Amino acid sequence: MNRKYIKLAAAALLIQFSSCKPNLDLSNPQELSTDTYYKTADQLENSVIPAYQALIGRTQGGYARSLYFELLAPGDDYNHTFKWEPMYQDTYNTPASDGMAAQTWRDFWNGVFAANLAIDRIQKFEGEIDQNRKNRLLGEAYFLRALNYLHLSMLFGETIPLINKPVETNEDYYPGNAQAGAVYALIVDDFKRASELLPTRAALYADSKMIGRATKGAAQAYLAKTYLYKPILAKGQAADFANAEIQLKSVIDSKEYQLMSSYRDNFLESKENNQESVFEIQLYNGPGWLGDDISSSWRWQEIGMLDGTGGAWWNLAPNKMAHDEFEEGDPRKYMTLWCENGAKFTQLDGKVTTYTDWMKNLATNKDFFGTRKYCPDVQIADFDNGNNDRIFRYSDVLLLYAECLNERGDIAGAKQYINLVRKRANNIVPDEQPHLWYQKSNGTIPDVDGLIAQGLVKNGVPLNTIKNIIVHERFVEFLGEYQRYFDLLRWGMADPTWLEPLKKAGWSAKAMYYPFPQAELDNNKNLKGNDMNN
Known part of the structure; x- marks a missing residue:
């Protein structure tokens, strides 16, 4: 906007x-x-x-x-x-x-x-x-x-x-x-x-002053998500997959959106309101801090880099289970997390640090990681920045649509849309840090059929059904993007098995x-x- x-x-x-x-x-x-x-x-x-x-x-x-x-x-x-x-x-x-x-x-x-x-x-x-x-x-x-x-x-x-x-x-x-x-x-x-x-995105965004405002596609996408979130929004009611499918198909057929070639483009301040963005929170880092500037984000400072590096606060962190969900050869792991063999971080004093340095400085919680999404690779002086928060991406449309197709038994159709997201994940990211392997080589995660053939089990869940693969794909595609808890809730209302990870952490229906x-x-x-x- x-x-x-x-x-x-x-x-x-x-x-x-x-x-x-x-x-x-x-x-x-x-x-x-x-x-x-x-x-x-x-x-x-x-x-x-x-x-x-x-x-x-x-x-x-x-x-x-x-x-x-x-x-x-x-x-x-x-x-x-x-x-x-x-x-x-x-x-x-x-x-x-x-x-x-x-x-x-x-x-x-x-x-x-x-x-x-x-x-x-x-x-x-x-x-x-x-x-x-x-x-x-x-x-x-x-x-x-x-x-x-x-x-x-x-x-x-x-x-x-x-x-x-x-x-x-x-x-x-x-x-x-x-x-x-x-x-x-x-x-x-x-x-x-x-x-x-x-109006449609194309019609509205023709006026640059309107970029970031709500569009027809955003309304349709959120209507679909509302249908799928019905077990959360109207407790005890089943998700409305049929109506959600209609809305998601309309968004796809509009051809107004497309996956960015680089997964990382969705989290860079320089690539805001791109073709994958269905709706994002428009943030602005103006003068002042701590109340003087009410439109900026503190996210990078509070849940980004690990403790002991560049003054980061590191109040909330991805855990080992989140880290382990990624398949070997999935570049998204290194664009999502500050972790081993991943990106380096440059401090204000010019010192370039790595995972080995972070572990040396970390007194406890050594099995936690940092969230690289939305976090700059080079430390900035401000506590806040103006990087927009993309709260609905086109990849979400595709995976929700795959979920709807799977629910009505269209397995081939579901695979097609999951594969679109997985294929993009393998793309070379030429503007990444040069030492990262996927800056020059493709990722190696297979398509859905290849994944099933591998017989992988991630965090106790075998990746041998389309539903389980959708659960897995949403986990790694949207880690740090506010989806996981609500996905588990809506699935758990239909199949309590999906609530077990939460129950192990102390969750109950009351909470x-x-x-x-x-x-x-x-x-x-x-x-x-x-x-x-x-």
Whole structure:
């Protein structure tokens, strides 16, 4: 997204927050409010910005900081290190007083409120505006409401409040719990509307200022993911593979997206919003830090390089199981992890360090690794950077589609789409560090049939069925990309075997979601917490 849209977010949020004050029948003609704003087409253009900004996280509860802990830590592939004690997110004992969960709750509800206000004002707008522009803005607002709600429901469950209009009365400030299935239905309906209203990627991105905004393909892809996440979003319900397949096929048939030749291109700041990107969080590293710049990411500093190297904090790390999931000859291992025989890291003082150096400096947790994805190879002075977080890639579309095909018995079709992803993994990466073997030679992982013939077992799972291979392929393709925990949950609702890795780490059905923040329950007596609050 053009960076000016990020910078406008702070001002737009202030307008949104002004609607959350009690009505004292007082007005300042010099101050913008929800009654005096939204009077021109350009002001409508700005109305959706706060809902984008909420995903980044104005209170650091979004992808700029807290969210990567909350999405990664509950999986079986990441653990908190000795650097952060106590951290609750990977213990399945997060208390309702936890500040991180409260920040995320607050940021995503800000996104819902902003989207609701935008939907209302766009629908009621009577001024002069091109109809295509109006449709696009309304589509963005529906998309963003659905995406903010999707995150809230994934993290806190389906009994969160259902709020689908701007806050207007005192009663609106204190909503009760949603009925079972209601939030899921809203998310599905909003993504459907967005897919009908939004332009295609090619049409929208023809204007460089629009790059990064929601598109028709993004809405369709997220609608498909919502269908597949139904066991999480509407607990006890089965995934809707048939409807997901339709949406995924539409994205594929649009030919708007393609796999980048280099897997690594998906995680470099210089290759943002590329052809593989279905939707990404637009981050910006401006002046200042620790609150002065609310649109940058701390990810590289907090979960990137190992402890003792370049001042990295290394609070959350891939574990040995994650490392061992990669097949021999898979270049993705070295583009994903800081590990043995992998990439080197250059510190600010010019010292080039290797895995051997990192192990010498590491006092404990020697069976953990670093996350190279999104992490620079050369240390930067800032704690933060502006590398966008790609939260939906085309490879995800292909593997989800393969999963749908496999569910209805189209084994040949499923193999075809898995093989597309595996074939790309073997590509030479010419701009990699010169000592890495795949900079000049192809990877050696086989196609699906060859993999089955090898009879490999990874972390106790034999790679002898298409389902098991899909599980494996999603693990290695998306390690560090927030998929693993939610994949295990949705599969585990149908086959409890997939929950076993989580149970070994202490997970229980009660701990499926984070608790509602206690401060919210104290403030709103109409709202009841989820199982983790009991």
